[in-house]
Amino acid sequence: MNTEHNQPVNAVKRRGRPPAFNQDQALESAMQTFWTFGYEGTSMAALIEAMKMNKPSIYAAFGNKEALFNQVLDKYVSGPSAFVKEALAEPTAYLVVKKFLTQAVALLTQQDTPRGCMIVQGALSCGPEAAMMQKKLMAYRARLEEGLKQRFEIAKQQGDLPAASNIQALAKYVATLHQGISVQASSGASKEALLEMIEIALINWPMTVNHTKP
Amino acid sequence: MNTEHNQPVNAVKRRGRPPAFNQDQALESAMQTFWTFGYEGTSMAALIEAMKMNKPSIYAAFGNKEALFNQVLDKYVSGPSAFVKEALAEPTAYLVVKKFLTQAVALLTQQDTPRGCMIVQGALSCGPEAAMMQKKLMAYRARLEEGLKQRFEIAKQQGDLPAASNIQALAKYVATLHQGISVQASSGASKEALLEMIEIALINWPMTVNHTKP
DNA sequence: TTAAATATGTACCAATTGGTATTTAAAAGA
DNA sequence: TCTTTTAAATACCAATTGGTACATATTTAA
Structure with a gap:
C-alpha cells in the first residue's frame, strides 16, 4: 500500500519500502x-x-x-502561534498589544482547532514524569513575556510609551491576559465575549501625547 | 498502633479498631x-x-x-479559596476587584502551599478519563465569574459603576486576570511582580464621580 | 473469654502505560 | 531472479494505573 504521500515531484528514488504516511x-x-x-x-x-x-x-x-x-x-x-512575531512588529506598543490579544482570541477560539493555547496548557499541572515538559513550556512563556518587554523598551525609547512606564509590569500584564484568555477559551468563552473583554483591558493603555490611539 | 488522632475529647466510644489516621x-x-x-x-x-x-x-x-x-x-x-466570598463583600466594585486579585496573588504565590490555583489548573488539559473533572472545574470557574457579574450589577444599581458599564465583560476581565495569575504563579512569578501587574490592571477601573479611588 | 465490629496490611487483579523485538511486505539495484 | 534496504504489522515487554479480596490486628460489648 504505497500512496506516496510524501514523495516530492522530483524526489530521488530511495531503496526500500516507501513510507505510507506523510x-x-x-x-x-x-x-x-x-x-x-x-x-x-x-x-x-x-x-x-x-x-x-x-x-x-x-x-x-x-x-x-x-x-x-x-x-x-x-x-x-511556527504555525498557529506565528502571529506572535507579526504582532511584535506592529508600529506602536498599543497596536502590538491590541493585535497580539486580538489574534490570540481568534486563534484560541476558532472552530477547526482545539481551544486554548498548547503552550499554556500543554503541561501546566502534571505528574513528575511530565515535569521536564512543564519546565520547557514555562520557558516558552517566559520568552514571550521577555519579547513583549523588549518591544516595550523600544517603544519607551521611541517615546511611544511614557518614560516612567514599568515595562516589566506591562509585559506581565499582557502575558497574564493571554494566559487567562487561554483558560477562558478552553472553558468555552465565545470569541465575541473575549473581544469585549480585551477592549476593557486596553482602555487605559499608557501612551504619550504624540502617540494617540487610532 | 492507635494514636487516636481523630478522637474528639468526649467522643462516643465506637466498637472496632480505631482509625490510625486523622x-x-x-x-x-x-x-x-x-x-x-x-x-x-x-x-x-x-x-x-x-x-x-x-x-x-x-x-x-x-x-x-x-x-x-x-x-x-x-x-x-472553604479553605484556601474562602477569600473569594470576603472579597465580594467589599463595599465598592473597585475594592472587590482589588481585594480579590490581591488576595489571589497572596494565596497563589505563598510559600507553604503549591503555586497556582487548583480550580484553574486541576484538570485544564487532560485525557478523556478526567473529562468529568474538567467540566466540574469549568463550572466552578463559571460560578466565580457569575458571582463577580452579579456583584457588579449591584454596584451598577448603587451608582458605584457607570450605568453604561458592560458588567459581563468586566466580570470576564477580572476572571481572566485571575486565571492568568494562576498560570503566572505556577510558572514562578513573584508576589511582588504580580502585585505591580495588578496595579496596572486596576488603573482605569471604571467609576462614577461619587465613588473615587481610595 | 468470646463474639462482633471496624481498621490495617499484604497480596492481588485486569487494564493501560510507554516502548521494542521480530516477522512480513514492498520497493530498488545487481 | 535474488539480494539489499526500508517500512508496516503483529506481538510482545516490564512497569504502572485505579481498584479489591482476604487475612490480620485492635477495639467494645456481651
Missing part, C-alpha cells in the same frame, strides 16, 4: 491530539489512532513521546 | 498532592505516600480517586 500530515495530527489533551493526557494509543500510524513507525519517524512533542511544539510555534 | 489531616495531604500535580497527574501511589494511609483505608474512608478529589475540592473552596 510526515507533515502525521505531525499535524499529533499536534491536534497534544493540543486537545495536553502532554500527559495524550496516550500513545491516542496518537496511533490520530496519526494513523502504528507504534513502531511513530517511534522510527519521530522518536519517543517526548521527542514527538518537541517536534509538535516547533510546528505549533 | 480524617482532616489526611484530606489536607490529599489536597496538597492534587494541588501540586493536578487530578490526572496525581496517582494513587502518590496519595498513599502523602496521606500515609494504605490504599484500602483510603477507599474505605473517602471512596475512589474521583470521590476523594471532590472532597478535596470542597475543602479547597
Whole structure:
C-alpha cells in the first residue's frame, strides 16, 4: 500500500519500502491530539489512532513521546502561534498589544482547532514524569513575556510609551491576559465575549501625547 | 498502633479498631498532592505516600480517586479559596476587584502551599478519563465569574459603576486576570511582580464621580 | 473469654502505560 | 531472479494505573 504521500515531484528514488504516511500530515495530527489533551493526557494509543500510524513507525519517524512533542511544539510555534512575531512588529506598543490579544482570541477560539493555547496548557499541572515538559513550556512563556518587554523598551525609547512606564509590569500584564484568555477559551468563552473583554483591558493603555490611539 | 488522632475529647466510644489516621489531616495531604500535580497527574501511589494511609483505608474512608478529589475540592473552596466570598463583600466594585486579585496573588504565590490555583489548573488539559473533572472545574470557574457579574450589577444599581458599564465583560476581565495569575504563579512569578501587574490592571477601573479611588 | 465490629496490611487483579523485538511486505539495484 | 534496504504489522515487554479480596490486628460489648 504505497500512496506516496510524501514523495516530492522530483524526489530521488530511495531503496526500500516507501513510507505510507506523510510526515507533515502525521505531525499535524499529533499536534491536534497534544493540543486537545495536553502532554500527559495524550496516550500513545491516542496518537496511533490520530496519526494513523502504528507504534513502531511513530517511534522510527519521530522518536519517543517526548521527542514527538518537541517536534509538535516547533510546528505549533511556527504555525498557529506565528502571529506572535507579526504582532511584535506592529508600529506602536498599543497596536502590538491590541493585535497580539486580538489574534490570540481568534486563534484560541476558532472552530477547526482545539481551544486554548498548547503552550499554556500543554503541561501546566502534571505528574513528575511530565515535569521536564512543564519546565520547557514555562520557558516558552517566559520568552514571550521577555519579547513583549523588549518591544516595550523600544517603544519607551521611541517615546511611544511614557518614560516612567514599568515595562516589566506591562509585559506581565499582557502575558497574564493571554494566559487567562487561554483558560477562558478552553472553558468555552465565545470569541465575541473575549473581544469585549480585551477592549476593557486596553482602555487605559499608557501612551504619550504624540502617540494617540487610532 | 492507635494514636487516636481523630478522637474528639468526649467522643462516643465506637466498637472496632480505631482509625490510625486523622480524617482532616489526611484530606489536607490529599489536597496538597492534587494541588501540586493536578487530578490526572496525581496517582494513587502518590496519595498513599502523602496521606500515609494504605490504599484500602483510603477507599474505605473517602471512596475512589474521583470521590476523594471532590472532597478535596470542597475543602479547597472553604479553605484556601474562602477569600473569594470576603472579597465580594467589599463595599465598592473597585475594592472587590482589588481585594480579590490581591488576595489571589497572596494565596497563589505563598510559600507553604503549591503555586497556582487548583480550580484553574486541576484538570485544564487532560485525557478523556478526567473529562468529568474538567467540566466540574469549568463550572466552578463559571460560578466565580457569575458571582463577580452579579456583584457588579449591584454596584451598577448603587451608582458605584457607570450605568453604561458592560458588567459581563468586566466580570470576564477580572476572571481572566485571575486565571492568568494562576498560570503566572505556577510558572514562578513573584508576589511582588504580580502585585505591580495588578496595579496596572486596576488603573482605569471604571467609576462614577461619587465613588473615587481610595 | 468470646463474639462482633471496624481498621490495617499484604497480596492481588485486569487494564493501560510507554516502548521494542521480530516477522512480513514492498520497493530498488545487481 | 535474488539480494539489499526500508517500512508496516503483529506481538510482545516490564512497569504502572485505579481498584479489591482476604487475612490480620485492635477495639467494645456481651
